[in-house]
Amino acid sequence: MLNVDYKPLMQSLAGACLAGLARAITGVIPIWLGTKPSRNQRIYFANHASHGDFILLASCLQPEERARTRAVAGADYWRSNRIRRFMAEDLLRTVLVERNGVERTQDPLDVMLKALDDGQSLIFFPEGTRNMSEEPLLRFRSGLYNLAIARPGVELVPCWIENMSRVLPKGMFLPVPLLCRVIFGAPIAVEPGEDRTLFLHRARQALLDLKPTNGAGR
Amino acid sequence: MADIYRLFIGLIAVLCAASLVAGILTWRSSKPASSTLVNLNARIRAWWVMVAAISLAFVFGRSGVIILFMLVSFAALREYVTLTHTRRSDHWVLIGMFLIVIPLQYYLVWTNWYGLYSIFIPVYCFLAMPALAALWGDTSRFLERISEQQWGLMLSVYCISHVPALVTLDIPGNEGRGLLLIAFLIATVQGSDVLQYIFGKLFGRNRISPNVSPSKTWEGLIGGIGSASLLGASLFWLTPFSSIEAGVLAGIACIMGFLGGLVASAIKRDRGVKDWGHMIEGHGGMLDRTDSLIFAAPVFFHIVRYAWT
Structure with a gap:
């Protein structure tokens, strides 16, 4: 009997379909402002307000880079029922981390470091949850700093995702077609002697600086 | 053919x-x-x-043209709505605009139901959209939100749908030549855009409305519309018109086209953007290319419908 592992094929097909869909609906184009597409291992960190965010960001990457890039998402949400679990684990290959410190069985940092050590790039939302406030960006949680300290060789690329929260707001499942852009900034790194608070503040500012100022939504 | x-x-x-x-x-x-x-x-x-x-x-004939302009409307409306203020409570109204209003308007054009497609958006959508928004209960910036979306439908869907609607006009002696009427309108209006640009670059000195668009000059306007009218007159063989009639109609369409470009510039200026989008390299977005057609199409359609059918 042939025992073909259909999973990688299904995953790359799902990835390509979602990227095509994201482009058809949002006409998304990447703006490489501070960096260029590269083969370097990266952590793309971005603002987060919609489930579409990581699909949009992934659709801006080149196919080989997209194939090795996985999004980090909350296990409490994505393991809460079978459909979500199937989508997150089997279809989209997300790295699921347990956000709740009391009940968790796995350290989120270990899970993410394992993915990095496998040579994968990550899409990471340092706010830790979807931003539902009027503020453009919430305070950063410390995960980004911990990753940066643990794997200093990985590039940290700030990515501003524009308009996706209007395309697919929280709680909606049908997207409104609106134009989106993803703006990639210059990679940042922890500087010698820089402490956690200072670095997280600087990383947050680097992301905010990419936010366009004109009237095209937020 | x-x-x-x-x-x-x-x-x-x-x-x-x-x-x-x-x-x-x-x-x-x-x-x-x-x-x-x-x-x-x-x-x-x-x-x-x-x-x-x-x-x-x-x-693909009539169906091909209707599908093409339906896609044009989709792209144009998407660019327009991106620049408006939308709130989370507008979500279903916005989805309805894309998934119901656009296909229905073009379906009505396809079935040649003039009595309904000419009032579907200006009357029924005009009443239904604020009603839905009010039922939803979010009153924040209410007037601004509903009028912006109504405007978007009028410009991007209603006006543009009058281009393929030209195919449905029953002009005696022009049977089966409806597509050529569309070709005539597009060629003269787009030609006028190019000719205004060329005349403006060569002779432009006196600006028409420096606050709105620094590149539009009287020299460009007069040279462009004059030459585009001549172009229209020379294309009369595409149409049921005589060459003089074709020239006059082309001139009217081009003046409307100029006004459309001016209005589009004013909206972009208001929103602080240079182009509507990034769809067509060198041209900006779909609306940057179709703004003149948006204003020209309904007027051209109604003059022809009134005088030739």
């Missing part, structure tokens, strides 16, 4: 000439080429794509 081949052979000849001139200019210019030249090359490339898209639609 021999006329349609003549038209497309003519168009391809013009584009070949433009590509040739631009190629020679680029070859002879100092490296790197100036931004005007880069933009010119991008524009000519985009023109090739647009002519190809329109030719393909014409191959």
Whole structure:
């Protein structure tokens, strides 16, 4: 009997379909402002307000880079029922981390470091949850700093995702077609002697600086 | 249908000439080429794509043209709504605009139900959209939100749908030649945009409305519309009109087209953007290319409908 592992094929097909869909609906184009597409291992960190965010960001990457890039998402949400679990684990290959410190069985940092050590790039939302406030960006949680300290060789690329929260707001499942852009900034790194608070503040500012100022939504 | 081949052979000849001139200019210019030249090359490339898209639609006749302009409406409305203020509570109204209003409007055009497609958006959507928004209960910036979306539908869907609607007009002696009427309108209005640009670059001195658009000058306007009217008159063989009638209709369409461009510039200025989008390299977005057609199409349609049917 042939025992073909259909999973990688299904995953790359799902990835390509979602990227095509994201482009058809949002006409998304990447703006490489501070960096260029590269083969370097990266952590793309971005603002987060919609489930579409990581699909949009992934659709801006080149196919080989997209194939090795996985999004980090909350296990409490994505393991809460079978459909979500199937989508997150089997279809989209997300790295699921347990956000709740009391009940968790796995350290989120270990899970993410394992993915990095496998040579994968990550899409990471340092706010830790979807931003539902009027503020453009919430305070950063410390995960980004911990990753940066643990794997200093990985590039940290700030990515501003524009308009996706209007395309697919929280709680909606049908997207409104609106134009989106993803703006990639210059990679940042922890500087010698820089402490956690200072670095997280600087990383947050680097992301905010990419936010366009004109009237095209937020 | 021999006329349609003549038209497309003519168009391809013009584009070949433009590509040739631009190629020679680029070859002879100092490296790197100036931004005007880069933009010119991008524009000519985009023109090739647009002519190809329109030719393909014409191959499929009336249905092809209706589907093409439905896609144009989709792209235009998407660019427009992106620049408006939308709130989370508008979500279903917005989805309805894209998934129900656009297909229904074009379906009505396809079935030639003039009595409904001419009032569907200005009457029924006009009443239904604020009603839905009010039922939803979010009153924040209510007036602004509903009028912006109503405007978007009128510009991007209602007005644009009058281009394919030209096919449905029953003009005695013009049976089966509806597509040529569309070709006439697009060729003169888009030709006028190009000619205004050229005359403005060559002779432009006195600005019409410096606050709105610094590139629009009286010299460009008069030269462009005059020459586009002559172009229209020389294309009379596409239409049921005499050459004088064709010239007058082309002139009216081009004046409307100029006003459309001016209004589009005012909206962009208000929103602090240079282009509507990034869909067509060198041209910006779909609305940057169709703003003149939006204003010209309904007026052209109604004059022809009133006087020739």
